[in-house]
Amino acid sequence: DGGITQSPKYLFRKEGQNVTLSCEQNLNHDAMYWYRQDPGQGLRLIYYSQIVNDFQKGDIAEGYSVSREKKESFPLTVTSAQKNPTAFYLCASSIWDSGAEKLFFGSGTQLSVL
């Protein structure tokens, strides 16, 4: 059963704490993405990786870090430098099909600050 798995579904962060969101895919896709959704803000790109051991900053990378040591995994760390981390985080992988990139999303992680 192919897909993208995000865990945990809900996560709570204390002040000054780093937390890591997990994203695993078994679709054999090269590219993976992290987006953040806030009410009324749509989907904003945090980081993306087009190949193992390489990643680029998206539009709102400050306060976040990622790694891509394996094709299947693209974890996102929300550091204490991210001052407003409460949001719904979405991981995605993609394929290029007929000239267009199509994203496949996980079910998301809701991060809240205690």
Next chain:
Amino acid sequence: DQQVKQNSPSLSVQEGRISILNCDYTNSMFDYFLWYKKYPAEGPTFLISISSIKDKNEDGRFTVFLNKSAKHLSLHIVPSQPGDSAVYFCAASGRRGSTLGRLYFGRGTQLTVWP
């Protein structure tokens, strides 16, 4: 600065009627346009797409229209059903390998279909 804009944050339609969701973009180099549908606490799912070489693409109850000169696209849902109630995101991308070779999303439109 938003390159893909959905200016209506919400739309309410009666069941059986047509829903029309609108999207505008600013960059004429966008090559491909997609619509995603999202339910609360779930990831978006791909709905329908259109290439810049076409002006219409249809899939069942869903049709996307593209007006390149106006940099405008719209999603028509006919007939609308209560299960269509969700947030709809418009997205655009350029050619692979170009600086626009990634998806740019609008802020979404919440569609509510009432019985």
